[in-house]
Amino acid sequence: MRPLGTEYQRVTCSKLLGRGNFIKIGDILVFTAVIALTVFLFTRTFAGDASAVRLKVTAPSFEEHYSLDQQKLLEVPGPLGNTTVVISDGRAWIQDSPCKEKICIKMGKIKRPGEQAVCLPNRVIIEVEGNRKSIDAVTR
Amino acid sequence: MVIEAEASITETIRESSGGRRTFFIAFLSTMAIFFAVAETAVPKPLPWMRLGLANAITLYALSTIRVKEALIIVVARVIAASLLVGTFLSIGFILSLTGALASFAVMCFFYSICKRWISLVGISVLGAVTSNASQLFVVNTLFVNSRLSYYFLPFLFLFALAGGTISGLFGRFLVKNI
Numbered sequence: 001m002r003p004l005g006t007e008y009q010r011v012t013c014s015k016l017l018g019r020g021n022f023i024k025i026g027d028i029l030v031f032t033a034v035i036a037l038t039v040f041l042f043t044r045t046f047a048g049d050a051s052a053v054r055l056k057v058t059a060p061s062f063e064e065h066y067s068l069d070q071q072k073l074l075e076v077p078g079p080l081g082n083t084t085v086v087i088s089d090g091r092a093w094i095q096d097s098p099c100k101e102k103i104c105i106k107m108g109k110i111k112r113p114g115e116q117a118v119c120l121p122n123r124v125i126i127e128v129e130g131n132r133k134s135i136d137a138v139t140r
Numbered sequence: 141m142v143i144e145a146e147a148s149i150t151e152t153i154r155e156s157s158g159g160r161r162t163f164f165i166a167f168l169s170t171m172a173i174f175f176a177v178a179e180t181a182v183p184k185p186l187p188w189m190r191l192g193l194a195n196a197i198t199l200y201a202l203s204t205i206r207v208k209e210a211l212i213i214v215v216a217r218v219i220a221a222s223l224l225v226g227t228f229l230s231i232g233f234i235l236s237l238t239g240a241l242a243s244f245a246v247m248c249f250f251y252s253i254c255k256r257w258i259s260l261v262g263i264s265v266l267g268a269v270t271s272n273a274s275q276l277f278v279v280n281t282l283f284v285n286s287r288l289s290y291y292f293l294p295f296l297f298l299f300a301l302a303g304g305t306i307s308g309l310f311g312r313f314l315v316k317n318i
């Protein structure tokens with residue numbers, strides 16, 4: 001008569017690793033795809049825009065980043081209406097705004113990291129972001 | 141006298157019907173709840189990381205019983221485990237329900253379409269990736285609404301790869317040995 005335990009001791013190790021077709025072709029595909037996707041996302045989110053200078057546009061309803069190397073006309077919605085932001089030749093400025101004072105338009109064109117143009121009544125902020133801050137602050 | 145091996149539990153579950161089958165579904169649910177609750181006691185570097193051992197039971201259910209019954213096990217596990225841990229109807233509960241249902245849908249799809257080409261480990265990894273991605277999507281649309289949360293995505297995929305492999309191997313062990 002064989003004790004009950006021996007059966008289990010004999011098979012556990014080999015069955016844990018699996019006999020026969022351990023890896024199927026789909027597994028290799030799945031693993032490759034997931035690893036490739038991970039590497040792609042890592043490079044995209046962490047390496048891609050590390051040194052890039054970008055324009056950050058903030059409004060109550062949205063927050064977006066834009067490259068400065070493009071020609072673009074943005075209509076940014078705020079509480080008073082649409083503020084028109086222009087990106088051109090590596091610079092950005094507020095061209096038109098429904099506010100009363102038009103201070104945001106007078107703030108001029110911005111291009112260096114840290115510079116801002118702000119429309120407080122319409123609650124729209126555009127700011128140049130980047131790692132290399134050439135100046136600590138801008139006073140006007 | 142040699143003890144004859146009876147039919148394996150997997151075979152018994154597969155061929156059971158009626159009350160016995162209900163019992164087996166409840167039994168598998170209990171196993172899944174046990175693993176889900178036991179996992180919360182394991183120390184983790186980040187709170188949302190999970191091993192997904194309960195997922196191994198889902199895999200086992202997928203390969204032994206019908207899809208509808210496996211779905212019952214998944215939903216019962218999520219609800220009962222959240223009741224035991226104390227997160228019922230909280231944000232964590234919504235997230236785990238989303239992740240469990242989404243990953244179940246994907247695993248079920250791939251298992252029924254191409255189980256000849258993908259082993260349980262691959263299906264488990266797919267399910268883990270889906271679970272994490274759908275949870276992040278829900279967090280982003282319902283609660284946080286910021287682009288920043290997508291920075292977590294590659295890390296989540298790495299965790300999903302590790303956890304999915306472990307739970308897949310465990311599920312495979314269950315199917316082959318019980």
